[in-house]
Amino acid sequence: MIKRSFIAASILVSTAFSLSAQTEIKNIKKHITFLASDKLKGRGTSSEGEEKAAQYIADYFKKLKLEPMGSITTNGQRYKVAIPSYFFDFTFKKNPNPHDTNTANIVERKGKNVVAFLNNGAAHTIVIGAHFDHLGLGHDYNSLDANPEGKIHNGADDNASGTAGVLELARYYSTNNVKEKYNFLFMTFSGEELGLLGSKKWCDNPTYPLEKINYMVNMDMVGRLNDSTKKLIIYGVGTAPEFVDLIDKTNYLGQKFPTGDSFESRTIFSIKKDSAGIGPSDQTSFYLKDIPVLHFFTGQHSDYHKPSDDADKINYPGEKMVLDYITQFVTATEALPKLKFTATKTQETKSTKFKVTLGVMPDYAYEGKGMRIDGVSNGKPAAKAGLEKGDIVTKLGETVVDNMESYMKALSVYQKGDKATVKVLRKDKEQEFEVEF
Template identity: 45%
Template sequence: MKQLKCLLLLFFSLSTAFCIAQDINLENLKKHVYYLSSDQMKGRATGSKELKKAARYIEKEFKKHRLSPKGTKGYRQSFEAKVRRLVVADSIRTAENIIGFLDNGAPYTIVIGAHYDHLGLGDFGGSKDPDNIGKIHNGADDNASGVAGLLELARYYSSNQVQEDFNILFIAFSAEELGLLGSKYWTENPTLPLSDIHWMLNMDMIGRYNPNNGLAIIGYGTSPQFPEIFEGIQSDIKFNLSKDGNGGSDQTSFYKKDIPVLFFHTGGHEDYHKTGDDAEKIDYQALKSILQLEVKVIDHSMKQKKMDFTWTN
């Protein structure tokens, strides 16, 4: 009897440890946001050595989670990005999407994306902080929060000991702040057939949850299957479903290619595109809850056949 109790205790201990290991990890989220939005990263401007450093960080995480390279050269997909808002000496900049693939041997693939560039010193347009042009715009919410979500979902799905019925393609987009250029380039030069995409999930600014407004989930109308996918889904945060597929971030590039999309977004705030968008202002507990909600949505979507697309406007 004593031996049986020990075995049962060991079983439940291992089971509990496995469940904890597979939950969204709050400390991982903090680590990623604080690193990517530190002053040393100088705002991660497209073409900067700091953005290249961020790219290496993301690539290292993809390798750690044993994602297969799915760029045109390893994990990288290089392209040229042009600054158009202002006249600057270095208007043509080299940019790179970082792409990792969780291959489950399935016919269709879910794309999960987030952009990892930001405004640098705010000196090539886009800053809402005219008194602080030339100072570091850290971009903790925009979009270190989304990249942290991308990396944590990569860890979660690559380590959950489940072979899902869909593959997952993780893309960190560059040059979003220059006009969605990274996602536009990928959808024009896809590294897997667009016809094989089940749907696309985009995370951009998911770190400043306001309980009065709730989380916006944009793109609910882009597939007739989304109502069934969301049926019965609950969360400890409030979320609002919006039908439109267009709207200010990288999911738009996929929507324009007739691919169902969802865009998770906690909304604007007083630090948007300003020097005050710092890591200590992120609501990490809410960020974790958003990712837990996304896992539910992703898992429910895997119960569907390949999703149909609907134009919303």
């Protein structure tokens, strides 16, 4: 028998611990180990591995007793209430052979997002999202491996890490006994590697009112924090006026610091900020609906989009730091009214293939003929020429534009300073514009 007071004390200790719940390294590790295992064969969109990953995520949301916030389509109609489901299915058209440009061989394929809601009875909601699909066996993606086809691309960092982040934050927010001033929409997207398909489909057919969303936090590749530099890249900091200040103010871990401790000495991350709302991941889809967004990213590495992006290379304590930082950031925004959306300039994507840019965001989910413009960046050639969101580019210079591939081919011949005529369909009417690159 042990002393009564000792039992009482240990109960107190354990209660206190569960009240101040924290994100846990062991959970992050468990999720990534499963999602990036060979069993899931790289979680390619429309594959059996995608299916297994989606089920794993849905089962976890169910275990946390979160509200299903998906919807299913039957005969082209989308239903939400009939059968409550965490799955949000979608279809898209794609040629199974990426090297085949014959449009006759394009087939309809399926994908699914997984969506859950934590209702805290609050007026506004924070979206915590990440894509869970990856390159599968490398067949129809931009694998950077010399000989990728047939090799499993496990995508531990890209993006089992972000998916694990969503799952762990879902657990944290639904068990921490703190009534947050927000509701949370936990979303994992498929089809990201094929062009942000899942997030875009959801934003175009939302199962939750977009106007109630305060801002969206996207995690894509958060598993490779460098322990010495602690570099953390955050995209989208220009999409709400409050972001930059709060990002700096909450850049420490742990609520209490010794008095007299300088701000610099308690700073955790070396943060590289990028203002653009349009970026290489799913936050773009929300930004294009005028929602403030932030994308957290621990940086590029040599295993990116290669079969070697494996679970044993993940910095698990580093990812926990990123998650804890996100929770501190979210808490800091609770003191503020709903954030105001601010449009931003688009960041230049460095590509060796193109010497010029039109300055548009293509709609990768568009299934018709041509290249539909989903967003136009201020001050870039397309905007200067008068092109608008919704325009469908059908011809660029002498090249007929049938799809993304022919658009990129048409763009690749231009040099800075060149001029070209762009033919577009605007509200079914053909119009021509002169662009200068």
